[in-house]
Amino acid sequence: MTRPAETRQRIISAVLRIIGDDGVAGVTNRRIAQEAGVSLGSVTYHFATQQDLLRESLLTFVTGETRHFGELAQQQTNGECVSLEQVVELVGKIASTIPDNSERIAPYELYLHAGRDPELQDSAAECFAAYDKLAATVLTGLGVPNAEKVAGAVVGLVMGMKLRALATGSGTDSLVDALLMLAKGAGVQD
Known part of the structure; x- marks a missing residue:
């Protein structure tokens, strides 16, 4: 028997x-039930509205992603302060291991949808705050002054470069160069 938490995650x-x-327009309860292998009633039981479903999907994705990135950073640095080049190399390594599959496109679709749907904007803001916090933690470890202010620019750059790679089918090689340029402009010393 499937537990409610497992059913919810499958949905x-x-x-x-x-x-x-x-895209978001493809989301119907029938299709979700079919794709998740659950009953139609399970979808509506776990998520009363489409907004609840979209909001929770976005938050779940970002929570898992930031946890994963944080763990990778911890493993690679062993909690020690590392050089700018090591951090940028780590970010590039992480970005290159992220598959360019349909689930990676989904958050971008949801962020765009949030631009049209005020009910999702709080969730999108929560997601970006999680990314900003992770970036600020890394930048603080590097000794970046005002790391919290710089974090948003780093997150924007990484997301923009990843979106570019998704849209063009190219790799994320240019991400490393762009991050080095941004970090050096923020006052990080080698």
Whole structure:
């Protein structure tokens, strides 16, 4: 028997796949149920509205992603302060290991949808705050002055470069150079 938490996660995973494949417009309860392998009633039981479903899908994705990135950074640096080049190399390594599949497109679709739907804007802001916090932690470890202010620019650059790679089918090689240029402009010393 499937537990409610497992069913809920299967539904969220299905939503992210559907959004990545066909956009937010492709999300219907019937399609979710089919993709997740759950009953139609399970979808509406776990998520009363489409907004609840979209909001939770976005938050779940970002929570998992920031946790994963934080763990990778901790493993690579062993909690020690590292050089700018090591951090940029780590970010580049992480970015290159992220698959360019439909589930990676889904958050961008949801962020754009939030621009049209005020009910999702708080969730999108929460997601960007999580990314900013992770970036600020790394930047603080590097000794960047005003790391919290610089974090938003770093997050914007990483997301923009990743979006560019998704849209063009190119790699994320230019991300490392762009991050080095931004970090040096923020006053990080080698």
